[in-house]
Amino acid sequence: MKYTNHTDSNIVTSSGNTLDFDLPLGFPGTKSIDLPLKVSKRSSDINSSHSVISKDTLAWKSGIFNSSYKVLQKTSVNLEVNGIHVTANNTISYWFGPGVGIVRIHQYGHRGDVTSAADYLSNTNWLLLSYKTNN
Numbered sequence: 731m732k733y734t735n736h737t738d739s740n741i742v743t744s745s746g747n748t749l750d751f752d753l754p755l756g757f758p759g760t761k762s763i764d765l766p767l768k769v770s771k772r773s774s775d776i777n778s779s780h781s782v783i784s785k786d787t788l789a790w791k792s793g794i795f796n797s798s799y800k801v802l803q804k805t806s807v808n809l810e811v812n813g814i815h816v817t818a819n820n821t822i823s824y825w826f827g828p829g830v831g832i833v834r835i836h837q838y839g840h841r842g843d844v845t846s847a848a849d850y851l852s853n854t855n856w857l858l859l860s861y862k863t864n865n
Contacts, residue, residue, distance in 0.1 A: 747764055747765045747766070748765065763780055767799040767801070769785060769799075770783075777807050778803055779803070779804050780802070781802045782799055782802075783801070785797045785799055785800070786825060788825055788827070788833060788834055792833070792860055792861065793861075795825070795828075797828055798825040798826055798828070798833055798834075799826045801823070801824045801825075801826065802823050803820075803821070803822045803823075804819075804820070804821050805819070806818070819839060820839035821839065822835065822838075829863060830858070830861055830863070831861070833857070834856065834857050836854070836856075837853075837854050838852065838853050838854075839852045
C-alpha cells in the first residue's frame with residue numbers, strides 16, 4: 731500500500747480453510763475469512779460481518795484478474811474517546827484474484843459522536859501494483 735510518505739504491506743496467511751489478515755494501521759483489527767469463497771457466503775465476528783457479494787473482472791496496469799471474488803466487510807465499533815462516546819463505522823471491500831490473492835481494496839469509513847455528523851471520513855482505494863507466483 732503506497733501512502734504519501736511510506737509503503738506498507740498486507741500480510742495474509744492461510745491455515746487450513748482460513749485466510750488471516752494482519753492489516754496495517756487504520757484498518758479495524760486482524761480479520762479472518764473462511765474458504766472456499768462463493769457468492770452469497772456470509773460470516774461474522776464480534777465487531778464485523780463479511781459477505782461474498784459478487785465475482786468481478788478487474789483490469790489495470792498489473793494485469794487482468796478474472797473471476798475475482800468481492801468480499802464486503804462491515805465493521806462498527808463503539809468507543810469512548812476523552813469521555814465522548816464515538817461510533818466508528820467502516821466498510822471495506824476486498825477483491826481476491828484466483829491464484830493471486832488480494833488485488834484491490836476499497837475502504838470507506840467514518841467516525842463521529844453518536845448524535846452528530848462524522849468528524850472523520852476516509853474513502854481510499856488500493857490496487858495491487860505487482861505480484862509474483864511460484865508456479
